Amino acid sequence: MAFVPSWACLLVGCISASLAVSSKISDVYPPLWEESPGQFNDYKVENEKYIIDIWNYSQRLGMYKILLNQTTKYFEKFAPDNEQNLLWGLPVHHGWQYHTGRLADPTHRTGCGHRPLEHLCLSVDSWWADVNYFLSIMPFLAAAEAGILGISPDDVIFLPPPKDQKRFCSDVSSCHASFPEAMKNWNEFYQHVKSPSSSFDDLLKYIWDAHFSSLKVARKNFQSRSKYYSKPEADFQRNWALFVDYLAPPRFPTTLVRMYEFQKGLPARILLSRDKGPFIRDLTGFQNTVLLLLDFIHKVHKYTGKRYGGFVFYDFYRVL
Template sequence: MLNPTVLSSCLLLACAVSLSSSAALVDNGMPILWAQTVGQVTDLPEQNGTLTPDPWSFLSRMSLYRLMIAATDPFMGSMGTNATDSPLWGLPLQLGWMLTSGRLADPTGATTCGLQTGDTMCISTQSWWGCVSYFASVLSFLSATQQGFMGQGVQVQMQVPAGVKDYCTTYADCAARYPDAMSKWDAFFQGLKASSESPLTDKEKKDSILGLYWAAQMASTYASAACSARQSHYSSTEVSFANNWLNTAEYVSAAHFQSNVQNTVMFLVLLPSRVLRENDSAPNIADLSQDENRTLTIFSWLKNINSLFGGTLVRLWRKAMCSTETREKGREMLEQLLLNPSFPTHTFFSIITGMSRSC
């Protein structure tokens, strides 16, 4: 929910645009096409006693998220009273944005995967966005399975298109190739189970779970550096946005953002609704909304400032996010930065510097 400060300062027109845009990301309060995903582990394809999901199908990848959310919900009581308060909801919503914005389609033009003229539910193995999403979806699902959330003794091997060899497909394979990411997902799922017996308050549990979640999510993001060669299929403008998007995740994760449905949609509707072309120049991209143009500008500003100071801005931000109180302030500041057009960006650095000194 928007806090009162942000709500009062957010331009009425900008808020209206964002709220109306959310229709492209949710359907009856759920991620798009949620009703077409599978709701039981036994509904996944199986061969010789091993589950064999196809992560190159949008509906199948979304199904992995649905199964994970359902399996972990009993441990998410500290997140809030709504059924959509789990931070895992951010993952399928983000995948939905990638689909609707055309970012899961084949960027090489060699196939019709993901295009309106082909299989619209196809996720291209050549899509950089689809590759980055693979590390968030497949690694987390394999870890959840390994930790017993899908049932005891369940084995999983992901399907992979013929000729494609650079994606891990089993828990052992992914753990060997990306040990840090898998160990952090394991820690997240183990932490969920431990939280049910923890003497901490719900507020403390919530912050702890979100910390474990974002540590895992960012470890998957760092592991997805393996996808970088696929950026060559895109315009320099799209590549710049992609890298700025990765940089912004540093701020979101350190502040322990609660990526439930309501909060995630609020920010996803600000992202560009199509793949960027070479001649696109924010904030003057005519067929993108004012919100989308402004977000591209803010993302670029955050990345450029951080680069200018040799990574100091991200380091200061991480240092400043040292307590539940400062993380709460950090989340409010990010809301102001992205949702309030009148927020003075030149004060951002000085505010963070002051906050970091108190840690």
């Protein structure tokens, strides 16, 4: 299997070239970033508690915006304008999900995410929306628990999805009870965020540990959602989740510009039954190449059980 690293390096070289163009900070924010809530008072208040509809794109995005705002002071030592804040990876990826229509109802039984008046709706049947749920509520509640948000976790109420409520945790106690490892890892990340002695590499390790444990929970809980998608899209979901496993060991820096540039390689729409990479005409050459790479990684992993790409990706991300 010695050919695997060299073949993967060829593809990685194409990706590196595609990532060479930098962007202005003002151009890389997720869709509707400026319009989304940025403080708790922007949310509805009932009985002195903030009510967050986490199944609304703008309101879920606002949770990330609050996280970024409240952690600015901890990351300013690494770069100005909060650009090196490692939490940027969460809203930037969520914005790509929204922009590409992946948060809408894949069954089309409802207008959630499809109709003009429901374009902000996040469907509980969407694999992407469900997986992202755990990558929004857990970092948010853990930050509140760590004292970073300036409020108690009990001061926030999250509106439940229209069905399958038992699959989701909605407060600190239920998240700790159902998903203790993931919550523990997010708490450890924030404790190191607050520590003046923590280096950028230290924080990268802890955020990837937290991200990986949350994704592990979400993937296990929502495998059944893949049946609502075409085979190419379901395969992409599976391959993308596996690829994130490869991003964790080399600790890809989930900063604002790097995440924005990296996501240019992800398909700009939901994949259809007729789509077959690397020959999808309305996707860029970069996106077709990434789809081919992701499928290759899955096949190597499936037939060998080994992560040959780990050290290859390490060298790749050091170059970026």
